[in-house]
Amino acid sequence: xxxxxxxxxxxxxxxxxxxxxxxSLYMYQGADREQRLIEGAKKExxxxxxxxxxxxxxxxxxxxxxKKYGVKVELWRSSSEKVLQRALTEARAGRxxxxxxxxxxxxxxxxxxxxxxxxxxxxxxxxxxxxAFAKHKHYVADRFNFFTIAYNxxxxxxxxxxxxxxxxxxxxxxxxxxxxxxxxxWFASIVKHMGEAKGLAFFRKLAQMKPQVRTGHTLLAExxxxxxxxxxxxxxxxxxxxxxxxxxxxxxxxxDPTFGRPNAVAVTKRAPRPHAALLFTDFMLSPEGQELLKxxxxxxxxxxxxxxxxxFPFHMIDPVIVLDESEKWEKIWSExxxxxxxxxxxxx
Numbered sequence: 184x185x186x187x188x189x190x191x192x193x194x195x196x197x198x199x200x201x202x203x204x205x206x207s208l209y210m211y212q213g214a215d216r217e218q219r220l221i222e223g224a225k226k227e228x229x230x231x232x233x234x235x236x237x238x239x240x241x242x243x244x245x246x247x248x249x250k251k252y253g254v255k256v257e258l259w260r261s262s263s264e265k266v267l268q269r270a271l272t273e274a275r276a277g278r279x280x281x282x283x284x285x286x287x288x289x290x291x292x293x294x295x296x297x298x299x300x301x302x303x304x305x306x307x308x309x310x311x312x313x314x315a316f317a318k319h320k321h322y323v324a325d326r327f328n329f330f331t332i333a334y335n336x337x338x339x340x341x342x343x344x345x346x347x348x349x350x351x352x353x354x355x356x357x358x359x360x361x362x363x364x365x366x367x368x369w370f371a372s373i374v375k376h377m378g379e380a381k382g383l384a385f386f387r388k389l390a391q392m393k394p395q396v397r398t399g400h401t402l403l404a405e406x407x408x409x410x411x412x413x414x415x416x417x418x419x420x421x422x423x424x425x426x427x428x429x430x431x432x433x434x435x436x437x438x439d440p441t442f443g444r445p446n447a448v449a450v451t452k453r454a455p456r457p458h459a460a461l462l463f464t465d466f467m468l469s470p471e472g473q474e475l476l477k478x479x480x481x482x483x484x485x486x487x488x489x490x491x492x493x494x495f496p497f498h499m500i501d502p503v504i505v506l507d508e509s510e511k512w513e514k515i516w517s518e519x520x521x522x523x524x525x526x527x528x529x530x531x
Contacts, residue, residue: 205457209303209450216306220465221252223458229255230459233270234285235263235446240479241285247475248466254459262528263287267294274299279453282460284322285467288445289368291322292502301452303461307468310487314499315445324445325467327482329497330369333404333423333435338413348373348438351416352388360394361403361415365528367516369417371508372442372500383515389416390519398527408433421492425480437495445484445499 211219224230234241238260245256259281261269267290270281274297284291284300294300300321308316308323315324332351334344345351351360374382395412397403404422406412408431423435448467454460466472473483482492513526 204301204452205450205454205460206301208457209301209461212304212306217465220458220462224252224254224456224462227254227456227459229257230456230463231257231259231280231282232285232463233259233266233281233283235266235287235290236260236285240476240481243479244467244472244475247471248463251466251471252462254462256463263290264528266290270294270299271297279451279455281451282454282456283451283463284447284449285325286447286449288317288322288324288447288500288502289505291447291449292317292506294449295319295321296506299451299453300449303450303464305461305465305468307465307470307485307487310470310485311468312484312486314443314497315447315484317447317502322447322449323464323468324447324484324499325473326446326476326484327443327493327497327499328400328419328421328446329437329441329443329482329492330366330417331420331423331435331437331441332414332416333407333418333420333433334414335407335410335412336432336434338410344436345414345438348385351414352385352392356392356414358393358395359413360389360392361406361412361418362394362396362520363400363403363415363417364396364398364521365526366417367509367513367526368444368500368505369442370516371504371512372498373440374512375504376440376442376498386519394520396520404433421480421482424492437497439496441495441497442500443482443497445502 241258241260245258248256263286266286273280302320332345370386377385400419401422403415403418404426407415408426420435423433426433448464450460450464470487473485473488476483477488477490483490517523517526
């Protein structure tokens with residue numbers, strides 16, 4: 184899936200040796216931790232954050248942080264791949280200007296592999312599910328993108344709503360199923376969960392159903408709500424929920440297994456403003472920050488925030504697998520659903 188990410192990582196494999204990190208601060212758990220972070224952040228005056236979260240969502244969150252702590256947030260927003268490329272390019276040149284990241288899981292894993300992140304502690308970890316943590320603890324999910332089905336309630340009767348992936352193969356859905364063009368990581372995860380032979384057999388049958396392939400999960404949700412596509416197999420449930428609460432004839436449903444993409448926060452090993460970096464990640468993981476994500480129609484990772492968008496069993500798409508096996512799965516996905524064309528990614 185992420186061949187371009189891998190090429191960037193390989194080109195920049197020889198980064199300069201890093202100086203001593205801020206690990207002692209990042210892992211500090213003393214009673215005066217919050218006071219220490221706030222005082223240090225105020226002296227640092229600002230925090231530089233690179234993010235893939237679109238500006239209509241990231242800017243209000245940054246403004247809330249600024250209002251609470253009096254610390255300026257300098258946001259640089261782009262696609263996850265471009266954020267990764269910029270971070271690695273700057274590190275190669277010996278420029279360490281970014282303090283924290285809020286980014287998609289695979290790109291976070293690439294940054295970890297290049298030694299640009301540092302492990303950190305937050306008192307809000309207690310409210311996060313195990314799936315929010317990378318094995319090495321150098322980044323932590325603050326939000327999830329869950330893949331579910333969605334359907335138009337005017338076009339799909341209650342007794343026709345699929346209860347399993349196999350139900351998507353019912354002849355009634357020939358030519359009536361939508362699929363997002365870049366979801367090869369979801370595809371790989373489902374195949375691995377089913378077992379490769381069984382999983383590939385299922386997707387070959389799904390390809391024979393002549394699905395309508397579109398780029399953009401938001402677009403697919405809008406097409407379902409408009410009645411142009413009756414049923415979508417790969418949609419972010421928060422996109423469907425956003426339309427549902429506004430009265431659109433759309434509902435979503437989580438099938439077993441449900442997979443999600445983690446979007447995570449992390450602090451940089453050589454952050455020029457380490458107190459502000461850690462304070463910002465704390466804010467993103469806090470009930471206040473998580474509530475702001477919920478208000479922006481995102482799926483917060485914290486169990487301290489009430490939402491129906493994560494009340495089902497789920498698995499995380501493993502960023503390590505996405506990076507290491509991307510070429511294999513992207514090729515098969517393209518042959519099945521894209522007529523051999525290259526996968527095009529949506530911006531966010």
